[in-house]
Amino acid sequence: MKDLLVEIGVEELPARFVDPALEAFCHDLEQRLQEARLAYGSVHGYATPRRLAAWIEAVAEEQPKTVTEKRGPSRAVGLGTNGDFSEAAKGFARSQGIDVRDLVLRATPQGEYFFAIREQPGRPAVELLPDLVEQAIRSLSFPKSMRWGTGEVRFARPVRWLVVLFGTEVLPVRFGAVVAGRETYGHRQLGPGPWPLEKPSDYATVLANAGVLADRQLRRERLIQEVVRAAQAAGGKPDLDPELVDEVTNLVEYPTAFVGRFDRSYLKLPEPVIITPMRHHQRYFPVRGADGRLLPAFVGVRNGGERNLAAIAAGNERVLRARLDDARFYFEEDQRAPLAAYVDKLSGIVFQERLGTLAAKRERLMALVPELAENLAAAGTKLDEVTVAVATRAADLAKADLATRMVSEFPELQGVIGEEYARRSGEPEGVARAIGEQYRPRGATDELPATPAGAVLSLADRVDTLAGYFAIGLVPSGSQDPYALRRQTLGLLRILLDAEWHLDLVAAFRRALSHYPESVTGPRGAAGATAVPVEMLLWDFVAERLRGLLTGRGLRYDLVEAAIEAGKFDPAGIAARAEALQAVAGEEAGTGLEDLATAYGRVxxxxxxxxxxxxxxxxxxxxxxxxxxxxxxxxxxxEAGSELEREVNAGNWRRAIERLAGLRTPVDRFFDQVLVMAQDPKVRINRLNLLARFREKVRKVAALERVVTNRSGSS
Known part of the structure; x- marks a missing residue:
């Protein structure tokens, strides 16, 4: 066995491309090795802005041999009366490429038959790996790819070198005009190279000597240590935002931290106004004192060593000073008018070309917020009048900050600066907070809205956006989601599941669509020429995200499917059903779900x-x-009907399941003693109707035909 090393050397990749590309590359190489029937050991992935690499230990040097058996004629047909092989046996042997005398006679349950047994040696790995590696490189996809030079290959950034080693041997792999060798390249300043590699296991050590920490986790750990050390030198602790740590880790090959400072007068600005230029524009880490307040200092990270670090810090201080001067100017200019004064300017800002302006979106949100509150109340979640009034007022002002100079310069502050301006304009605290919470959660790990008014406003914003984009046919496909509609959907689901708010999303989407003009929705609310209503297309899209969310929480996929099909478009209700099904299914035998699902599957x-x-x-x-x-x-x-209805209406899914499980015995007895398909058509139809009544009861809780049982494989 030999180790395999594949390194793709590139010009600097965008930080957000690095981790997904490395994961996909390693996974693809493993999958291709498995398909090629080449055994292998541990897989180590390495990634920096300038390289993606995989070191795979103990790759087999050849495929295992294959043995194929093909059954031919029976003994009676394959042998003549004189004991010689018949023409049938000879023809079979020729078709299998072997001599008739090599046929093997074996006993089978059907009698004795001749078999052709062929052994085929495995191919050497050195013959298989070049094409395998090249296809893995070509298969890498990125949010954006490019071509360069005169070549036709595409990659995120131009590929400058390749290393493909199998043991100590260089494999003949080509990507565009780049031919694989054994030379890698180090840090541009600390050790550019080239650096020859004798064998794959030398990779990380050689690069470390060349100023590159190729192991992403080790590089991340060093980055954190450096940032903490620098912040302590400034007298505080850093804000180690995980997303920023990950981003900066993928921006450098050798992180070294430095301290920068700014004038204390900038601390009079709201915190978000100071932090946003640092974090989002310059990738700096803010520093806080022991009291939790910001200090007039920041920590930056350079890609390299400590040489000229003071000059680098001074240069970064000048850049931040200019950013903070701009922020202070915009903040002071915006304060000349209250937040409500910016509402009139929304008519001049386009939300989406075919969906109209932000002024139109504001009107839709103001109508949709109380309607969603009505829908929630109808499903058992009643918001008080004050909360609805606060959320409606917040909807009135929600997009006003998009017309301010501050958001024009720093888009990351939308919502955040709206909350600040609303508070300074004298709006009630609840209104200000709801404005600030309208975009939460911004990502998979972001905080959810903390107030009911903020949650309703966030739901309304997402429902309106999804409805509009789907109505004009801008539906995500494959890996393409330029409008982040998947993220919007996941945020919507997280809010509903966390608050345990029961909301019929199809009804909510239908409401949202009713506020768009017919030029958007079409005469029947259908997207384009399709006969499927937009709200149902949206539900299918939401349900797919819901499946991933619930299975990611450890729920069985079949139980999630059973809950979705019976869940009446209510994500929180679907989650509760699936959790109840899993709780019952996980108990010891005798609780009834397995038996119930089996009986229901037959019906x-x-x-x-x-x-x-x-x-x-x-x-x-x-x-x-x-x-x-x-x-x-x-x-x-x-007898079960009224009790089951009561449990279903109350959302007591576990009790409902247990009540249904009590029907298994009469169902089993029915099948033991009754012929469903009786000759008398009236009797037959009546028996089918009786079984349909049982199916109807079960479907109020879950579509048990989706449940996989141990007895039947699938019910």
Missing amino acids: YRILEQAAGTGWEPGPVEPGLFVEPAEKALWEALE
């Missing part, structure tokens, strides 16, 4: 087959019952 298949012959559910007529088991099942269904 479901019978009714599906009957529907294929034209049968449709109708009323049950007890006068047509023939067998005692029919009557017993009917009485059990009637």
